[in-house]
Amino acid sequence: MNPLQCALIEKAGHDNGFEHVLSSASDSVILASARHRSQAVVTALGDGVDVCFQPATSVLVMELLRSFQSWAKADDVFFVLTLADLAALLRRAASLSQALPNQAVCDYHAAVAQAVKALSDECRSTEVESLVRQRVGQERYRDALLTYWGGACAVTGVTVTEALRASHAKPWAECADDVERLDSFNGFLLVANLDALFDRFLISFDDAGHLLTSTRLSQSDLPGLGIHSGMTLRWLTSEHRHYLQWHRERFLLGA
Template sequence: MSVAVNPLQRALIEKAGHDNGFEHVLPALGNTVILASARHRSRAAMVPMAGGVEVRLQPASPALVSELLRSFRPWAGVDGEFCVPTLADLSTLLRRAASLSQALPNQAVHDYHTAVTQALADLPSGSGRTEVERLVRQRVGQDRFREALLIYWGGACAVTGITVAETLRASHAKPWAQCVDDVERLDSFNGFLLAAHLDALFDRFLISFNDDGHLLIAGRISQNDQHRLGIHSGMTLRWLANEHRPYLRWHRERFLLSA
């Protein structure tokens, strides 16, 4: 049951949003507080309840709610609503929602196009510009892809959980050159954040994953080398979303050809 929101409650909810990726307050009626951001296109409508705060998300990506359920299922209600018991819990939910909103399609593509436009505007005119533009697009795209995967996987390897950023690589399942458009290239589901040795193997189709996330290892990697590499068939992805599976199937077909 909703309760009347007093000025202090409203101020605290707005501050939780401002501090956690929802810095704009939009006009709303009654007890509802609606928050948005200039950095992503998701919105959050909040209503104080007797047992906490009800959060109704208007996600920029259809995958947002299902990804939040991975971490916040105990607070989940119906139709993508979450009922959080405290302001600290509200801050945690909003922070993850804002981060994912910047990492999931198609916000990463929007940010990529903006960054490319700015980078190209700084280029001098003249011969060779076409090749330079191609390199700029690829560099900016790879940077954006890495940022998206770092956010999505919480800064940890998708298999081992290693959190040393210098050792982590953004691995495409369907390589940049094989993608049909920028949506595929920048799709955070088209790849995994992997430790460097796993990235090298994944990039060369020497390992892959099945539809349950279990590691597949090419037969030409001997047991001794598997041991030295620290890999084994019992390893799995920390989680796997449905949106990963079409890209993984593409990768697995190439893996089976090279295995």
């Protein structure tokens, strides 16, 4: 790796979520960040670079394969030809590393501490702090789902951010801890009409991602609610299924 290649790789990292260089050797650069715990080892080859991720969460590489399957050389190694490709891969890896467990929980705790510290003594109480925790948590959860689903509804693909809602499968109040509340797999990014129905257990999804409708919804109302035959999640991972099973059991009780 010549000095120019090294400098270009370091700049690509700096501009795309890996702002720290842990080491720079003759053939590779190790990139990291203060905002997440994943690292990327970028190795120069004759016609491109290999990127090997040392992820903070085991599902990171799996999620990267969803978008960059054609670049995959091995389970955790990607081959890219251009700096633009490298930038796209690093950017997605960095954003996912911040959105997926457990980085989202760490960021949430830091944000809550900062928000509580900013409260005046007159406003500070257990009830107010609880409301602050919920507000910050819901904001962080929405940000995580927007990142994970690429800013598009998990079913329809709609990208109008103002119309998208972060829907919990297992509701905030019923989660065992902050890990469950902030888990990107505990729910889906849904357009507002589907969010309202999912939140009230009037729709759910089976283990293949197919949309299920409650018998409480009349067939004549479904078109007006934006529901049609064949609707399905754009993808579904094994990490979703635990939460989805919980939601579906509640859905079936009312169906």
